[in-house]
Amino acid sequence: MAKITKFLILYFVQAACLWIGLETSTYLQGDALKIFLQDYWLVFYAVPLLTTMFIFKEVQDAPLSALVRGPEQQCLAAYAEGQSAWRYNQFAFFFRRRWSLYLLIAFILVFLSLHVVFFPDLSSAVKNALILALAFLFLGVNFFALRRRTLQLLAMQESLHQLAHQLRNEHSQLLQRLAGKEKASPEDCLGHLTEILALAQGYLRIITREKGVELVVRIALPHQQEQGNIIYQTLVRTNGLQGNEWVDRAVPANKGIPRYLIEEREACNVLVYRDIKKAIREQIFTEAEDESLQGVKSLAIAPLRAWDGKKKSMIGMVYLASGRTKGFCEEHIDGIRFIADMLSDAVASSITVNHMLIMKGNKNARRRQLLEKY
Numbered sequence: 001m002a003k004i005t006k007f008l009i010l011y012f013v014q015a016a017c018l019w020i021g022l023e024t025s026t027y028l029q030g031d032a033l034k035i036f037l038q039d040y041w042l043v044f045y046a047v048p049l050l051t052t053m054f055i056f057k058e059v060q061d062a063p064l065s066a067l068v069r070g071p072e073q074q075c076l077a078a079y080a081e082g083q084s085a086w087r088y089n090q091f092a093f094f095f096r097r098r099w100s101l102y103l104l105i106a107f108i109l110v111f112l113s114l115h116v117v118f119f120p121d122l123s124s125a126v127k128n129a130l131i132l133a134l135a136f137l138f139l140g141v142n143f144f145a146l147r148r149r150t151l152q153l154l155a156m157q158e159s160l161h162q163l164a165h166q167l168r169n170e171h172s173q174l175l176q177r178l179a180g181k182e183k184a185s186p187e188d189c190l191g192h193l194t195e196i197l198a199l200a201q202g203y204l205r206i207i208t209r210e211k212g213v214e215l216v217v218r219i220a221l222p223h224q225q226e227q228g229n230i231i232y233q234t235l236v237r238t239n240g241l242q243g244n245e246w247v248d249r250a251v252p253a254n255k256g257i258p259r260y261l262i263e264e265r266e267a268c269n270v271l272v273y274r275d276i277k278k279a280i281r282e283q284i285f286t287e288a289e290d291e292s293l294q295g296v297k298s299l300a301i302a303p304l305r306a307w308d309g310k311k312k313s314m315i316g317m318v319y320l321a322s323g324r325t326k327g328f329c330e331e332h333i334d335g336i337r338f339i340a341d342m343l344s345d346a347v348a349s350s351i352t353v354n355h356m357l358i359m360k361g362n363k364n365a366r367r368r369q370l371l372e373k374y
Helices: 002-029 032-036 038-059 064-068 082-093 097-118 124-179 186-208 256-263 276-281 330-359 365-371
Strands: 076-079 214-222 230-237 270-273 298-307 312-322
Touching: 002 032, 002 038, 032 038, 082 330, 097 124, 124 186, 124 330, 186 214, 186 230, 186 330, 214 330, 230 312, 256 270, 256 298, 256 312, 270 330, 298 330, 312 330
Parallel strands: none
Antiparallel strands: 076 270, 214 230, 214 312, 270 298, 298 312
């Protein structure tokens, strides 16, 4: 019954939009279009039926509120994967604010074209000229939109290549130092992770189209006070988050975000705070206070899962901070998951190298102190 109700609501919403468009056309240019469609009214109302049948297969399991309003209305959202989340939200996708101007322009062009076709007082030459101008304008807008999308795709592919290239080279160099006579140090591992994090930052800035994205990696450490417990401590961060006090605070594994990511590991791969200040006021996010955020308006957290020596576990977390409210949405989820997997491999590799250093009997006090971070 719920699915039938959802199907009917989707159909009537689209049919109502078509009817409003027809009435608007009648108001602007007379009854010519309405008279033309009198013999084709079944086809007219069959169009939203076909579109509803086309999209319903993918959104039938989504809640109706997500279809109409979209998850963007929520302060906190948890995602298992990005593709299914986008499908649930594709009905609301076309009504987002960033697409509203484009849709308004397209809507005006369509009705201007109909006005030219059905307005009887214009000469044939004027009609053809206006139709040609509108066609060029519409194609030009779409051409530049396609060009922008293509350039973004090329930049994304280049960024991914650099990230994979850096992972391969740095890991090989660490193993070469470890196997050879040249002494490896924990500083090498920290430098390796810092470079990987900078490349990951570049990739995320491309897919989110925002230059203010910053990253923090926190890794699991034995708790200093409570035996057997684990805390997550910041290991590396990008330059934009240097000096942020809340990033320096350790997070216990049995509370807050780490506990949720561990307990809901099958259902949540990315946790998104769309408005971090609102989340603090509602006590959904307790790791920081308003005055300590320093420009952070939205936050995404993904777990770093890898082999800890005994089992697959959450060896760390990556925090993505944005200076824009609702800076992360469904289209970014799988990109964030990819970065989390790459960082998991990089962190696990550095942990392995440092454990091997300990086994080689490195007794340098400074290096021992750094090794305790892993």
